[in-house]
Amino acid sequence: MNWSVFEGLLSGVNKYSTAFGRIWLSLVFIFRVLVYLVTAEKVWSDDHKDFDCNTRQPGCSNVCYDQFFPVSHVRLWALQLILVTCPSLLVIMHVAYRETRERRHREKVGEGCSRLYPNPGKKRGGLWWTYVCSLVFKAGVDSAFLYVFYRLYRNYMLPHVVLCSEDPCPHTVDCFISKPTEKNIFTLFMVSTAIICILLNLVELGYLISKRCWECRRGRRRGAKKDLLTGGDLIFLGTDPKPPLLPFSPDSPRDQVKKTMV
Numbered sequence: 001m002n003w004s005v006f007e008g009l010l011s012g013v014n015k016y017s018t019a020f021g022r023i024w025l026s027l028v029f030i031f032r033v034l035v036y037l038v039t040a041e042k043v044w045s046d047d048h049k050d051f052d053c054n055t056r057q058p059g060c061s062n063v064c065y066d067q068f069f070p071v072s073h074v075r076l077w078a079l080q081l082i083l084v085t086c087p088s089l090l091v092i093m094h095v096a097y098r099e100t101r102e103r104r105h106r107e108k109v110g111e112g113c114s115r116l117y118p119n120p121g122k123k124r125g126g127l128w129w130t131y132v133c134s135l136v137f138k139a140g141v142d143s144a145f146l147y148v149f150y151r152l153y154r155n156y157m158l159p160h161v162v163l164c165s166e167d168p169c170p171h172t173v174d175c176f177i178s179k180p181t182e183k184n185i186f187t188l189f190m191v192s193t194a195i196i197c198i199l200l201n202l203v204e205l206g207y208l209i210s211k212r213c214w215e216c217r218r219g220r221r222r223g224a225k226k227d228l229l230t231g232g233d234l235i236f237l238g239t240d241p242k243p244p245l246l247p248f249s250p251d252s253p254r255d256q257v258k259k260t261m262v
Contacts, residue, residue, distance in 0.1 A: 031193045036078070040077065044183065073153075073183070087133070091134055131208070156184075157187075
């Protein structure tokens with residue numbers, strides 16, 4: 001499988017991501033994709049060929065292998081990496097849609113017109129929701145695959161000996177997995193990196209939501225202050241400088257009262 005295509009597409013998401021998103025992308029490519037390509041595929045390349053059972057009954061080894069490995073680790077990891085990187089491609093497509101719409105708007109109205117998107121790559125409006133949904137989807141995919149691995153492979157660990165009594169095996173036979181210790185090490189490594197990626201997605205999600213709430217709160221404060229200044233009556237707080245007092249004019253109402261009294 002050619003992973004360089006995904007690497008070229010996902011490299012553009014760096015300029016639209018936060019710092020946590022860049023760390024997540026680096027972790028996916030360095031500690032998950034590269035480990036998968038360089039080591040995991042080679043470690044699991046002989047899992048079926050070297051799966052031996054202590055019987056010569058035709059078909060027994062194949063049935064026992066299918067019972068214990070309903071889906072291979074490498075195929076599940078490949079599907080997991082594809083699904084977990086797809087939301088990042090949706091973010092890039094959304095930004096490309098914004099840039100195309102902005103270009104057509106300028107071609108139609110003119111260069112001096114007001115822009116639809118001052119910064120197409122800034123996470124505002126629909127792009128913010130696309131980015132947030134992508135984080136939720138990525139965390140959900142990794143969590144789902146962790147649960148699948150936990151259910152299929154007995155707490156992520158492979159035993160040295162597998163007991164099998166499926167037909168056409170003549171009796172309960174012992175089957176032996178090739179390099180179980182090495183496979184357990186790589187399985188735990190992939191599980192650990194998936195957990196770290198989930199935590200990064202949740203931290204980034206919390207950062208985006210808190211930042212958005214803070215911006216909304218600041219905008220409301222500015223709007224309230226503007227309403228106070230433009231509402232007709234000026235309210236001076238204790239820390240605000242008071243306006244200078246104007247001198248009384250000769251014909252002020254106070255002077256007129258004094259004259260009538262005299």
